Amino acid sequence: MPVSTSEVKRRAKTFQRGIDLPHNKHYTDGKAVERLPLPPFVVVPLRQHAGETVEPTVKPGDHVSAGDVVGDLDDRWCSAVHASVTGVVSEVEPRPFGDGTMVPSVVIRTTEQSREAPAFAERAGWQDLDQQTILGILKDFGIVGMAGAGFPTHINLAVRSKIPMLIVNGAECEPFLTSDHRTMIERTDAVIGGAEIIMRCIGADRCVFGVETNKPDAIEVLRDKTRNNPAMEVVPVAVKYPQGYKKTLLRAITGKDPPLGGRSSDVGCIVRNASTTAAIYEAVALGKPLYERVITVSGPGSVERCGNYLVPVGTTIRYVLESIGVRAEDLDGYKIIRGGPMTGLAVDTLDAPVVKPTTGILVMPPSAIQPQHEWINPCIRCSACVNHCPVGLYPNEISQFVEAGTPEAAEGLHIRECCECAICSYVCPNYRPVTHLVMEGKAMLRQRSR
Numbered sequence: 001m002p003v004s005t006s007e008v009k010r011r012a013k014t015f016q017r018g019i020d021l022p023h024n025k026h027y028t029d030g031k032a033v034e035r036l037p038l039p040p041f042v043v044v045p046l047r048q049h050a051g052e053t054v055e056p057t058v059k060p061g062d063h064v065s066a067g068d069v070v071g072d073l074d075d076r077w078c079s080a081v082h083a084s085v086t087g088v089v090s091e092v093e094p095r096p097f098g099d100g101t102m103v104p105s106v107v108i109r110t111t112e113q114s115r116e117a118p119a120f121a122e123r124a125g126w127q128d129l130d131q132q133t134i135l136g137i138l139k140d141f142g143i144v145g146m147a148g149a150g151f152p153t154h155i156n157l158a159v160r161s162k163i164p165m166l167i168v169n170g171a172e173c174e175p176f177l178t179s180d181h182r183t184m185i186e187r188t189d190a191v192i193g194g195a196e197i198i199m200r201c202i203g204a205d206r207c208v209f210g211v212e213t214n215k216p217d218a219i220e221v222l223r224d225k226t227r228n229n230p231a232m233e234v235v236p237v238a239v240k241y242p243q244g245y246k247k248t249l250l251r252a253i254t255g256k257d258p259p260l261g262g263r264s265s266d267v268g269c270i271v272r273n274a275s276t277t278a279a280i281y282e283a284v285a286l287g288k289p290l291y292e293r294v295i296t297v298s299g300p301g302s303v304e305r306c307g308n309y310l311v312p313v314g315t316t317i318r319y320v321l322e323s324i325g326v327r328a329e330d331l332d333g334y335k336i337i338r339g340g341p342m343t344g345l346a347v348d349t350l351d352a353p354v355v356k357p358t359t360g361i362l363v364m365p366p367s368a369i370q371p372q373h374e375w376i377n378p379c380i381r382c383s384a385c386v387n388h389c390p391v392g393l394y395p396n397e398i399s400q401f402v403e404a405g406t407p408e409a410a411e412g413l414h415i416r417e418c419c420e421c422a423i424c425s426y427v428c429p430n431y432r433p434v435t436h437l438v439m440e441g442k443a444m445l446r447q448r449s450r
């Protein structure tokens with residue numbers, strides 16, 4: 001018997017603490033993915049993943065086609081980088097990344113203005129590839145996590161013993177973002193095909209698609225297409241932030257928590273984001289490197305043509321915004337965020353590029369920006385951050401240790417477990433930059449342990 005929408009919501013699985021945020025998905029969740037006209041040039045950073053910067057394999061004057069390797073390194077922790085347009089390499093030099101740093105990049109002037117994606121033929125026998133072959137393809141085709149820090153996927157999936165369960169993360173819990181949502185309903189076969197490849201790679205015999213209940217069309221199409229596969233199940237999860245953090249999703253679906261400092265694989269599970277799963281299918285089955293991606297462009301009433309756009313990696317934020325009618329000169333006082341409003345980066349230049357983990361570009365008007373002070377307000381011991389921290393930390397105490405310059409004292413409070421969800425800053429009534437302090441403390445500890 002069909003289950004009603006309200007019943008699906010009532011039964012949806014969830015986790016403790018966290019917060020309810022205004023979703024603001026309505027700006028773009030009904031907008032089908034559109035391919036933007038190709039930019040006149042792209043700036044492809046040679047570091048788009050967690051790990052070492054790769055070495056350029058091209059030089060100025062070289063002709064490249066979309067999908068050609070332009071950077072690589074013989075290092076297990078690296079992921080290859082590819083040309084995202086067909087054109088001529090004009091520069092290989094450091095370019096602004098958007099976070100105040102300069103990153104070695106390959107600049108390619110587009111010579112072919114075709115808007116059509118190159119056709120990729122299905123690789124014969126892709127369903128039978130063994131783990132080592134799959135991992136090699138993922139490294140060479142530049143597959144990294146597309147929703148976070150860009151961790152190389154071939155490292156995540158290099159398990160030595162069988163992991164019984166795969167969770168495909170379709171929660172997409174950050175407000176405004178809908179690129180995973182559109183991927184699940186427009187490239188459903190790729191998401192399911194990618195899940196089959198991961199299951200084969202890690203030896204899993206069960207796959208769960210965890211999707212927030214505010215995406216009923218994605219739940220329906222995934223259920224419809226996996227109906228005849230007893231190893232696959234779609235589990236609606238409650239709309240709550242940060243439902244998409246892998247450990248909260250794992251807890252919501254399985255009720256299990258990895259040990260402190262541990263990983264989801266310690267409790268027999270691997271969690272992969274839906275867009276990454278689709279990219280895995282395209283690399284392994286179709287031979288397509290990761291050189292373009294879908295991003296959501298949105299904001300609270302600030303973008304007329306907000307939507308979901310397919311763009312080459314390396315397209316500048318300036319070009320994306322201008323292509324949809326947002327003029328740079330009209331953005332005085334606005335904050336431009338690469339990613340979601342909670343975990344994204346407020347870029348310091350519109351010349352920053354879209355990179356593999358970029359889920360969206362948000363245009364936040366001055367009225368939507370929290371006031372910033374040069375000083376740090378004191379903690380008033382309200383405990384709001386403690387009550388909402390999804391990991392169960394004491395962000396109030398941790399932040400005070402970091403302020404005092406003694407992050408080591410926060411180690412006993414498990415500072416390293418922080419998932420950087422930004423809830424503690426969001427709920428703090430005294431506008432303390434709690435998340436920033438916790439992240440700073442983690443960075444100080446990393447530095448001091450070198």
Ligand code: SF4
Nearest residue numbers: 389418419421422424
């Ligand atoms: S301490 Fe970390 S995990 Fe906890 S609320 Fe703050 S940012 Fe999120």
Ligand code: SF4
Nearest residue numbers: 379380382383385428
């Ligand atoms: S929310 Fe802010 S004021 Fe309240 S306990 Fe946490 S840090 Fe202190």
